[in-house]
Amino acid sequence: MNSTQVTTVNAPIASSPIPGVYLIGAGPGAADLITVRGARILAVADIIFYDALIDMSMLEWCTSTNMVPVGKRCGAHSSSQRFINKQLVDAASKNLVVVRLKGGDPLIFGRAQEEIDALEQAGVHYEVVPGITTALAASAQLKQPPTTRELSRTLTLTTLPGRCSHEDHKTSIYYMARDQLTEVANTLMAQGYPSNTPVCLMESVSLPSERGFACTLDELSLGDVHHHFLDRQPVVVMIGEVYRKQLQLLSPLIRSESNFAALQAVS
């Protein structure tokens, strides 16, 4: 065995963050799926503005007591984007280490552009710390690569139910589409995806409350399935031939309805 002796056993050295705004991806939910860089900055931040989607266990990384909930969550009250931008710029102007903690990766469907524009305009020092986006965390939980050499070498991430996926009918993962899944299914079948294409639906990825369901594309088209899911929980929808095995491994979506009322009641 071709082993290498290693003498250094210390963790790589961290440099203290300089004052400014850090747009940090919290990852999918589990507190230890944030990056080391993100966790280290959280630990020394002076003030943290966090999304409603952030799992509260994530905030245990923080030593600051100045934690400000902001952001949007399916239908719930949210701070306006302009007010969030102003708060970030104001805090940075006080020479503080300011964290803007966003679910998943800050730049994947995270509406970061407006905050970035505001920070650029104000001339504030800012950095982006990437996070594990939900599609990849869901793949890890399923232990299923979204691309394989045989079946798909293309992965599309989208929020648009009414548009096509890749023309070769490869793997597609939909964010924020839980209320439009009939449209997703009908669009894909109209574009030539086989009606028995496997679909995985993953709710609350990486949290103890995670649930996964599977169905085929024609089953997905049968009716509104958003009522299978708990209120205010994010759902990621993964579609492609690579998920054939998950049809056996996950709960069938079509038979899950009977369990739903009980779950919804305790949530």
Added chain:
Amino acid sequence: MNSTQVTTVNAPIASSPIPGVYLIGAGPGAADLITVRGARILAVADIIFYDALIDMSMLEWCTSTNMVPVGKRCGAHSSSQRFINKQLVDAASKNLVVVRLKGGDPLIFGRAQEEIDALEQAGVHYEVVPGITTALAASAQLKQPPTTRELSRTLTLTTLPGRCSHEDHKTSIYYMARDQLTEVANTLMAQGYPSNTPVCLMESVSLPSERGFACTLDELSLGDVHHHFLDRQPVVVMIGEVYRKQLQLLSPLIRSESNFAALQAVS
């Protein structure tokens, strides 16, 4: 300001990993862009099989002295996949905590399927710990979301230069395509992408040696550009209207050739 007092300041508690194989994403290169979960498992692993693409600073997380380089890197010698599979299964059968450390995310173009199949077949306990895939790390470095509400709500990740991207001509990010960029450019223009579509090329993302270049799609098609890049360094190629600003911010690819010989000499 709607602040919340937090009394808990401890980092979330880690549970010890049980014996088995952990497929861990190392992230793009910088040691602190691994997840906390990944770093914690590395710190207690009995044996670590790591890819040639892993930056050596990452291995400072490990306390084990049993580190085995495996895996593939552009043209260099590599262990055969079957041999890697056998090593993973053999190590797990000794009741060890075994890490398979892969660059980026283990499931995004990481050829994990064969290892997963081998572990499944051997009945070995295994888990997948996601990592920051290079496309997202490159986006963070550029501070540029690959999707914005105005310009693109779809992101395609692919390794296939000869195939189309999304039919709406949205953002595409290519992995492992550095030797086929003329084909990438010509294919996209044939599919209707405007010839002045911006292209960003990011080498060694997140490492001190990171370099970024920009050009337009017609410039990319002008000739083989792989000789602009250092040998054996991964390059990610990001194409889409969202990168218009980067045409001003990054070095123009087309004028970078004169600096290249010197860089290649010192690498």
